[in-house]
Amino acid sequence: MNNGMGAERLSWAQALQVYTRPRVVTMLFLGFSAGLPLLLVFGTLSAWLRDIGVDRSTIGHVSWVATLYALKFAWAPVVDRVPIPVLTRCLGQRRGWMLAAQIGVITGLLAMATSDPTDSLGAVVACALLVAFSSATQDISIDAWRIEAVDVEYQGAMAAAYQIGYRVGMIAAGAGALYLADFHSWSVSYTSMAMLMLVGVATTFLIGEPDRRISDQTWRQEQRVIDFLARNRDASPRLRNLVAWFIGAVVCPFTEFFARNGRWALVILLFIGMFRLSDITMGVMANPFYIDMGYTKSEIASVTKVFGLVMTMLGAVAGGVMVAHFGVMRMLLVSAVLVALTNLIFAWLAAQQPLIELLMLVISADNLSGGMAGSVFIAYLSGLTNRAYTATQYALFSSLMLLPAKLLGGFSGDVVDATDYEVFFVYAAVLGVPAILLVLYLMRRPDQAVGVSR
Numbered sequence: 340m341n342n343g344m345g346a347e348r349l350s351w352a353q354a355l356q357v358y359t360r361p362r363v364v365t366m367l368f369l370g371f372s373a374g375l376p377l378l379l380v381f382g383t384l385s386a387w388l389r390d391i392g393v394d395r396s397t398i399g400h401v402s403w404v405a406t407l408y409a410l411k412f413a414w415a416p417v418v419d420r421v422p423i424p425v426l427t428r429c430l431g432q433r434r435g436w437m438l439a440a441q442i443g444v445i446t447g448l449l450a451m452a453t454s455d456p457t458d459s460l461g462a463v464v465a466c467a468l469l470v471a472f473s474s475a476t477q478d479i480s481i482d483a484w485r486i487e488a489v490d491v492e493y494q495g496a497m498a499a500a501y502q503i504g505y506r507v508g509m510i511a512a513g514a515g516a517l518y519l520a521d522f523h524s525w526s527v528s529y530t531s532m533a534m535l536m537l538v539g540v541a542t543t544f545l546i547g548e549p550d551r552r553i554s555d556q557t558w559r560q561e562q563r564v565i566d567f568l569a570r571n572r573d574a575s576p577r578l579r580n581l582v583a584w585f586i587g588a589v590v591c592p593f594t595e596f597f598a599r600n601g602r603w604a605l606v607i608l609l610f611i612g613m614f615r616l617s618d619i620t621m622g623v624m625a626n627p628f629y630i631d632m633g634y635t636k637s638e639i640a641s642v643t644k645v646f647g648l649v650m651t652m653l654g655a656v657a658g659g660v661m662v663a664h665f666g667v668m669r670m671l672l673v674s675a676v677l678v679a680l681t682n683l684i685f686a687w688l689a690a691q692q693p694l695i696e697l698l699m700l701v702i703s704a705d706n707l708s709g710g711m712a713g714s715v716f717i718a719y720l721s722g723l724t725n726r727a728y729t730a731t732q733y734a735l736f737s738s739l740m741l742l743p744a745k746l747l748g749g750f751s752g753d754v755v756d757a758t759d760y761e762v763f764f765v766y767a768a769v770l771g772v773p774a775i776l777l778v779l780y781l782m783r784r785p786d787q788a789v790g791v792s793r
Contacts, residue, residue: 370504372539376474378512380467386626399752404467409742411475415734416588418479431548436480443473452529483730487549498717499659506648514644521636592728610777617771619744623751633693647702654710670715677708679771686764
């Protein structure tokens with residue numbers, strides 16, 4: 340896959356036709372299953388806690404639950420290589436882990452539905468941790484399936500379809516959950532969300548297990564390590580096998596990435612860690628901001644969770660098409676600039692009256708740029724992986740993308756309490772500047788091809 344400016348471009352018609360491929364369509368449903376749990380332990384949970392009077396600093400600290408998404412690289416090697424009894428034999432490595440993770444999400448959501456954060460906030464947080472861990476595990480397996488299911492040139496379309504499904508899931512978990520909470524209760528809301536996860540369960544049973552086309556060179560590198568250990572007679576066979584597995588599943592994915600990218604590897608990793616600092620930090624305080632501005636839960640649901648997510652899906656489709664036509668690096672630069680600029684519009688909104696028309700304007704700009712950035716960045720990360728270590732390497736990249744932002748985002752409430760919303764949104768916009776500078780530097784790389792060994 341060539342991410343550079345010299346890549347062969349598809350015509351606009353060819354770029355649009357990739358959305359008709361069956362496995363691209365499948366990503367809509369897998370994306371829905373992946374997108375549903377996130378807001379239920381992030382934005383929607385923040386709205387629930389604020390609605391019952393929990394202070395903003397506590398809400399910001401509770402948002403660290405979502406940090407598990409940023410730590411999924413720690414158990415990705417297990418998802419990549421370790422079979423689950425019965426499930427792996429019946430469904431395959433990727434689908435077996437998908438189903439196990441989906442069961443975990445459903446269990447956690449049902450437990451949250453039966454908990455009361457007023458009396459037992461700790462119990463709600465514990466249930467949210469189960470949802471976040473299971474959801475992150477589902478993400479690992481879905482990302483691996485997506486990358487292995489089609490050739491590299493279709494990853495932009497796969498990313499866009501995934502984003503659309505993801506955003507539909509967020510509509511359900513955002514607007515749907517808020518509507519249900521407004522007209523019924525938070526318990527009914529979270530129970531309903533658990534039932535919607537059955538969409539992911541059904542899709543897991545219907546799709547096929549992808550083929551893993553791994554280069555001989557990759558296997559030879561691992562085999563040399565295993566052969567070396569086999570010659571070590573001081574260790575027991577069981578210990579040698581365990582160490583060989585650990586090196587092949589955990590060490591090799593990282594060393595292979597650094598060997599392939601050389602001195603650019605650290606720059607790439609730094610860029611990945613900086614790309615989403617701006618929008619994730621802003622997102623922690625988005626729902627509390629709307630509530631403090633005076634918007635009702637139904638207005639928030641209608642504008643930010645329905646209208647806004649439709650704008651995000653349009654941005655995702657546009658991002659997938661423009662990646663195919665212009666290439667990834669150009670679109671990474673455009674996306675990084677737009678994400679930072681749209682946070683400044685929120686600073687302007689904070690000084691206005693709570694008018695629906697103004698909220699729609701701001702949400703349109705923010706979500707169009709966010710949807711485009713999501714498709715572009717997923718395509719970029721997908722092109723960085725080696726299929727011998729798909730789950731592990733992609734989990735490393737996506738975890739690195741989230742970890743700095745989640746940690747910093749946990750202090751968002753403290754920043755608002757110490758200043759005000761206008762200052763906070765300017766602060767969030769400034770956090771996007773390092774990503775812009777880093778992508779400009781990466782565009783100077785002599786060989787823009789990722790150079791993945793397939």
